Amino acid sequence: MSQKNETRALLVSLLVTAGLLGGGFWWFSQRSGLRFDDNASTLSPQGSLQDRISQGERILLPSESSNPEFNSLKQAGVSAIAAARYADAVPLLESAMQKHSNAPETLIYLNNARIGQRKAYTIAVAVPIKTDVAGSAEILRGVAQAQNDLNRGGGINGAGLKVAIANDDNDPDLAQQIARAFVQTSDILGVVGHYASDVSLAAGSVYNTNQLVSISPISTTVKLSGFGQYVFRTVPSDYVAARALADYAATTLQQPTVAVFFNSQSAYSQSLKSEFVTAVSLTGGQVSNEFDLSSADFSAARAVDQALKSGAKALMLAANTGTLDKALQVVQVNRKRSLLLGGDDVYAPKTLEVGGEQAEGMVVAVPWHIERDPRSPFARRSRQLWGADVNWRSAIAYDATQALIAALRQNPTRQGIQQALSASTFSAAGASQTVRFLPSGDRNAGIQLVNVVPGNRSGAGFDFTPVARN
Known part of the structure; x- marks a missing residue:
């Protein structure tokens, strides 16, 4: 069967099973570990926290492409993930990526679907989709590239990396609610985020209290220096x-x-x-x-x-x-x-x-510019993956994800990750510089x-x- 006919057949099968999507999503949410308190605040206009967090069962990032074939394939793949039909989701999302390669949310969902129900470690990334779509996509490119590199290389002792995406609108109050949802979800072992400095400060208080590591690739305020044992950043202050x-x-x-x-x-x-x-x-x-x-x-x-x-x-x-x-x-x-x-x-x-x-x-x-080291392995792979150059937000988000991956390799628990990142001997391979942290949680790097x-x-x-x- 040709790829085009196979895709059409998958789309038809999804339409036949549309009535099962509601039950499928319930099953997925129970198995994935992404379960939230029924009393979670209702957030207008997007509804509950469940509407803002996704491992692939809903689209958060709008308009990754204007290509209607891409959008149709992506939606079908997302619907398949929501119904826990991972074997169906993979070829649909692969076909979507062939139509438009510069689609980080789609690549993250594809990598999650490839893992399916097999053993995996899960991290989350918080981005301000409503207020900065472009900036959110830039961060997701870095996270997606690190996830893709790891999973294609066999994962961590055979276990892949899953990524949950959250939209916090760059709002401190909403970010705190999302942070609480993350700490209540035992599967999530670390967080890449948040974006604006005041948002990272607000969410950071939750992470410190509940002992979940967050690494911001964007927030630069000096107030984050020494903010707490569980708050780090890969961007210089x-x-x-x-x-x-x-x-x-x-x-x-x-x-x-x-x-x-x-x-x-x-x-x-x-x-x-x-x-x-x-x-x-x-x-x-x-x-x-x-x-x-x-x-x-x-x-x-x-x-x-x-x-x-x-x-x-x-x-x-x-x-x-x-x-x-x-x-x-x-x-x-x-x-x-x-x-x-x-x-x-x-x-x-x-x-x-x-x-x-x-x-x-x-x-x-x-913090970084691609022309400073245009032949680096990161720059070369990013061009191959996305079909274009990336900017500093993607590179520094990649570094944050690489730091979490390196810590996961040492001890895949929340406390183990914190201890690994805090150690004076810790290092992780970054986009151009090795990632090391000072006792303050700041990265030891220049500008x-x-x-x-x-x-x-x-x-x-x-x-x-x-x-x-x-």
Whole structure:
């Protein structure tokens, strides 16, 4: 039978068994270990926590592809997983991946389906799908690649890795509820997440109390340093990024005067701003103005005019994802009159698309860039897997997953994972650097500065490229 006819036959069989899906999902949830308290809060508009957590029985990430054949195959595969028909799900999801390879949620579900009911270790990943679909997909690519590498290599002593995906909307209260669901689910041995710093802080209190390890690939606030024995991260803290940017400004401008733009409602933005202000003073420079992007009366034109009149030769954009649009207004109004600096949330396709020529020369601090080590095994495999380059969020999420895998190999229990990660001898192979943790739970790693230059790789006419080292 041809692959096309086989796929059609599988689709027909799924339609015949549609009436069994409800019972199938109940059976799956009992067997998978993903069981939640019946009194769990009802969350509008998506319903209960069960609607936000999936090992493959529901689609969380919308629009992985506009290809209707891909979407039909993916939905059929997900329906098969919900009915515990893993043998049917595998060829459907494999066919979907052939239609569109850059689909991390689909690959995670495919790897889960290949394991089926066989012995496996389970981790979870929390992403903010509602508020940042692109960022969520970037993180899932890193997790999916690590899972795929492990499972194709035989797993951990023959046991594969399953991944549960959760959508926390980047909301602290919701993240705490999801964290409680994770700690109540005995199968989940570790968590990759969360995204925003204030969300990781909120969820981290739950993980610490209930002794479940979380490793954030994104949250950079200094408040996470030493936050608890069960909270780690693979991204350098704002302390590291702020000093790299301040040193660059000092080298470029000599005792620079800088105006800072930040969001007072974001733990990440507040942290980066505070660390940068301190770092600038240590270089002999000064911060002339601080502008709150979240203020109701914020005006980019008025703020830039005030900054220039105060003698600012550089503008530091410590914006978070939610205030990136306002930060890009600053870029446009500045018209290249002052040096532009930015934190890692400014590293986004929108910056290149909207900022365009006015963003040229902007310097941004990120943990990793593919052009720094383009021939690394991780970079090579990621291109083969996704058909495109990945960015730092994928690489650092890969590192977080690799750290959990290395700890699982040593002792596949919740407490054993914590002990492994905390040991001074711990190490895991990362995307480009070995993953090691300080006693604070921070990663022992540096930062990469990139700048905006004309280029064709992004499709926007400009690219982020590593700043040449002296």
